[in-house]
Amino acid sequence: MFYLLHLVMLVLMMSIGFVFAFLAIMERDLLKAVVFSAGQAAAYVIVYYLLMSPDIVLAYAAIGVGIYSAVMIIAIKKTERYEKV
Amino acid sequence: MGTREKILLALIIISLALLAVILSFGALGAVPLKTIRPLGSFYLYFMANNNIMIQEIYPSITKPSDFWAASTEGVTAILWDYRGLDTLFETSVFFFAIIGSVSVFRYYSASLEEKNKKNTNNSSINTKTSDQGLSLIVKLITRINFVVIIAVSASIAFHGQLTPGGGFQGGATLAVAPLLAIAALSRYFVEDVGLKKNTMLTIRTLGLLIIGLLALAPLIMGLVGGNPYIMENQPKSWAMFIGFPSFGLGVLLGSLAFYNMAELLAVGAGFTVVFLLLTLPEEFFKKILSREVGEQ
Numbered sequence: 001m002f003y004l005l006h007l008v009m010l011v012l013m014m015s016i017g018f019v020f021a022f023l024a025i026m027e028r029d030l031l032k033a034v035v036f037s038a039g040q041a042a043a044y045v046i047v048y049y050l051l052m053s054p055d056i057v058l059a060y061a062a063i064g065v066g067i068y069s070a071v072m073i074i075a076i077k078k079t080e081r082y083e084k085v
Numbered sequence: 086m087g088t089r090e091k092i093l094l095a096l097i098i099i100s101l102a103l104l105a106v107i108l109s110f111g112a113l114g115a116v117p118l119k120t121i122r123p124l125g126s127f128y129l130y131f132m133a134n135n136n137i138m139i140q141e142i143y144p145s146i147t148k149p150s151d152f153w154a155a156s157t158e159g160v161t162a163i164l165w166d167y168r169g170l171d172t173l174f175e176t177s178v179f180f181f182a183i184i185g186s187v188s189v190f191r192y193y194s195a196s197l198e199e200k201n202k203k204n205t206n207n208s209s210i211n212t213k214t215s216d217q218g219l220s221l222i223v224k225l226i227t228r229i230n231f232v233v234i235i236a237v238s239a240s241i242a243f244h245g246q247l248t249p250g251g252g253f254q255g256g257a258t259l260a261v262a263p264l265l266a267i268a269a270l271s272r273y274f275v276e277d278v279g280l281k282k283n284t285m286l287t288i289r290t291l292g293l294l295i296i297g298l299l300a301l302a303p304l305i306m307g308l309v310g311g312n313p314y315i316m317e318n319q320p321k322s323w324a325m326f327i328g329f330p331s332f333g334l335g336v337l338l339g340s341l342a343f344y345n346m347a348e349l350l351a352v353g354a355g356f357t358v359v360f361l362l363l364t365l366p367e368e369f370f371k372k373i374l375s376r377e378v379g380e381q
Binding site for chain 2: 003026058059061062070
């Protein structure tokens with residue numbers, strides 16, 4: 001039972017991450033895309049936790065949500081916010 | 086949604102379904118694993134125990150302290166002891182990457198002077214750097230969070246040989262603190278407080294220097310007696326030396342704790358240097374670089 005719950009949580013979080021990744025690719029407003037990408041990272045943090053790799057969780061949470069988003073936002077600030085078709 | 090996007094979505098779904106089928110037929114085994122792989126169980130048995138004898142599984146191991154890392158955390162034990170040289174070179178790759186970005190921004194001090202000159206010219210606007218940044222509420226919360234993030238990163242790194250965590254994880258977490266401060270309080274405020282580029286470069290070089298010295302420390306200790314190898318943590322029967330102190334669980338364990346502290350400094354300060362450089366206003370650089378290329 002507990003094992004099944006584990007797998008269901010895993011599938012749920014993977015799906016949320018997938019949805020966020022898809023939204024991040026499709027979004028024309030790049031600032032919103034960065035936020036979606038951070039959401040994908042947050043979902044994957046839980047996936048890595050369920051897969052029993054707490055070391056990856058600690059590194060991925062700091063880099064995926066914090067540092068990567070910040071670098072992307074700096075890049076957007078220095079270039080353009082909206083993607084042209 | 087256009088036709089192109091529909092095709093893209095369909096392709097993604099098909100490839101994911103294919104991957105799911107492959108995985109569910111056991112390409113990587115059951116996910117998550119119910120059992121531990123043989124290599125993993127070897128590390129789990131021996132990294133924290135120097136007196137466990139498992140004759141039925143490992144008949145050839147008669148002296149378990151030879152495979153002892155004096156750590157209860159498998160990842161840190163493998164990163165800084167069993168596969169220590171890998172991590173050493175990985176850290177130097179990071180070091181050189183940041184050297185590259187520092188050398189790209191080579192007019193750093195000149196650009197800061199330009200900014201100061203502009204400030205004195207129109208002294209009515211932005212005279213104090215503490216006036217810049219976001220609203221008072223955000224600034225106050227950022228100040229509280231700054232301390233909390235630093236405390237969390239220290240606990241991740243300094244406890245890294247006992248619980249999940251380690252130098253890189255702690256350093257990456259530490260780098261988020263100045264990042265928040267740059268976003269909420271402006272980068273000039275962060276520099277005024279003392280998180281300057283050169284200070285950070287010094288801290289980072291210090292961290293790497295400590296890592297290098299720790300790697301060479303067994304050889305230096307070997308001058309007293311024994312025949313240690315580079316990056317040795319605990320004495321082995323084929324490479325005896327005094328060894329790093331390992332008083333037991335809960336206290337400093339081997340060289341891993343020191344490596345984690347040095348890596349925390351190197352990674353945290355390294356990321357901070359990159360953020361301080363990336364958030365520089367680029368007008369000055371554009372002016373200088375266009376002059377260098379010959380455009381006007």
